[in-house]
Amino acid sequence: MSTPGKREKNRRDKQQRITTAAGALFASKGVEATSTSEIARRAGVAKGTLFLYAPNKIDLLFMVMHDRLEQTVDAAIASAPKRKGLNARLLHVFKALYAMYERSGSMGREFVRSLPGASGPNAERVNALTFAFLHRLAGLVLEAQHAGEVRADVVPMEAAQNVFALYFAGLMAWLQGFATIEQALDPILSRSLELQFRGLGATKR
């Protein structure tokens, strides 16, 4: 029989309460406008306790977003259209992610904004998730390669990195207000992917 122990049980419980409280407040008022004391109060915990679970406020946000991110990626990869080309599948996946960020409102924006260079345990977890995501993208590339759609000398993981870079650029265009999330997906990312697929170089003959 597993003996979770009171320590462990309490820890899980608090973690849960904190995540829930932070998530609700971030979603309703935005990250900036939510004070850490407020989160603590709502979670029924002292302020100092928050910082035992996350070293700073942003890491609390990463704690909240990790699950949404994981869930979204899982669902999107699972539901990717099997019978279409690589770009269509990629767009399907990225569309789901963009939609998730849009649903998350200002919390999503703040999260993307904080992604570069973030540190802390929950930022690490998100990094790991991103790395796994890259591997999944590489998997899609590999399938396309087997189908003869992608050149045989392409290294799937490298292709995945390029594709991810384009995806992130779309997010940035959205963040900066240069595009709505729909535009980030449709003219911007779709054309970028197309260009990555076709390449710039003139065909040698």
Place this chain on the structure above:
Amino acid sequence: MSTPGKREKNRRDKQQRITTAAGALFASKGVEATSTSEIARRAGVAKGTLFLYAPNKIDLLFMVMHDRLEQTVDAAIASAPKRKGLNARLLHVFKALYAMYERSGSMGREFVRSLPGASGPNAERVNALTFAFLHRLAGLVLEAQHAGEVRADVVPMEAAQNVFALYFAGLMAWLQGFATIEQALDPILSRSLELQFRGLGATKR
């Protein structure tokens, strides 16, 4: 004869002093460790005055970095090797930028970290600079197109956007500690560009 006016003269002078003070402190101690009071003291100005020139601390950083960025880009574009291919020229330019960030130390890191979603007048100026940079990249693409190196149906500005996305991804790899700045340039960015140039798609026949 121009009449700068005392107002304008004072304004310029203060702006200069603040930029210098902030730059020196950011460079020597890092952005986090530099307090706004400290900057104000060093600039010989009241704390409140800082916030007449930049709405927040990060915008002060953008104020400082704008000039370095502009200078670096100008020099790099001007010295790009005329007789080499597109990728070599792009790498030349990006190398200069990476080197500038490295020279700027933790200030450079903090700047890149804060790029996504930044707001404020100096962030705007940096945005404008980035936009101009994209146009310059598009110019390089256009030249390559005229030389028959790049396919005629490629839209230069779109190519520039893709290339910029790859450049930024290299920066992020550096920020996250996945690579040194040298590695960000050489294996990472150079291979990304190569892949963008060649494309993923199998050649139809």
Place this chain on the structure above:
DNA sequence: TTCAATAACTGACCATGGTCATTATTAATC
């Protein structure tokens, strides 16, 4: 059950980014 060792929690406290009513300076008008 008792007791010491360890881990978890608490909230008063601190430093800092940013504000704004007040004061000082420059420009405009007569």
Place this chain on the structure above:
DNA sequence: GATTAATAATGACCATGGTCAGTTATTGAA
């Protein structure tokens, strides 16, 4: 030059993110 209007500068002040010495809860051994 005197007076008024407009703009710029100031620094005491505030709210907040984050810390840490002191307290409480849990565990394991005797």
